[in-house]
Amino acid sequence: MATDPGVLDAMTPPGYTFPTIRLRQQQNDPSRDPLVLVACGSFSPIHYVHLQMFAMAADYARNETNYEVVGAYLSPVSDAYGKRGLARAHHRVEMCELAVKHARQPLMVDPWEAQQASYVPTAKVLDHFDREINQLRGGSSGKKVRIALLAGADLVETFSQPNVWALHDLQHILGDYGAFVVERANSNIEQALSSLREWRDNIHYIPAIISNPMSSTMLRLLLKGNMSIEYHVPREVMDYIEANGLYKDEMVAAPDNKKAKSAEGSSS
Ligand SMILES: Nc1ncnc2c1ncn2[C@@H]1O[C@H](COP(=O)(O)OP(=O)(O)OP(=O)(O)O)[C@@H](O)[C@H]1O
């Protein structure tokens, strides 16, 4: 069930404005259905495969569906997520901002989720995008925009793990929004998708022509070992990590948080 608009409005952080700089409120091809992709995650740090996911999804949407991507967002999770080893949310937002600076995709960073004091489930994050884009701005070209989650196959595998996602949230995410799922090395996507058959019409699986086993965990390990992450992340992100001394030690203390625990367990 969708979150009450009053609840979402009350969650607006002080000084926050929804990023619209690259959001196309008029479509290039009005015969298509407008689509906004939202990738939720830690992005600690953001790497090139995170960015490539958007390019792959845009290709897929253009070639295999009747959607036109009119906007795309990174939504870094807040510090309340509590996953061990992550940089603070404000640093992760800043690194994402640096990473999207030269993007050709209509890619933006929304700090709304990152700035929340309490953990926000992904279903509610998508409701926030629906509120901002469809309810408050009237969609794109006067049409309701399809908001969809963009995720790697490993995240979708967690959908069927016990005690990670609430069933009503999965129903809302996959039934009312939908997901674009990018292949990820070592994920058993067939098994994951077979337990999500009920929502198969709303799940678009994107095979990777060039798959890359990159993960932020591996980058954090390289940095901890005083090794270079050059060519895995944009130069500006690498400079930011160095300038702020990130990932030398454990960054965020993990509160007793069920999401964080399951996230640590599934960490790549
Ligand atoms: N190499 C990859 N291939 C496909 N999808 C990926 C890849 N790396 C990250 N993703 C996807 O990007 C989204 C955000 O991921 P996240 O921030 O957890 O990155 P990560 O590299 O998996 O980080 P960590 O190692 O800290 O878990 C998730 O949906 C995840 O599945």
Ligand SMILES: O=C(O)c1ccc[n+]([C@@H]2O[C@H](COP(=O)([O-])O)[C@@H](O)[C@H]2O)c1
């Ligand atoms: O909404 C939920 O119940 C939920 C359960 C597990 C994970 N998530 C989201 O999935 C993302 C996982 O990111 P990561 O870096 O831990 O792989 C992050 O954005 C979480 O908020 C969300």
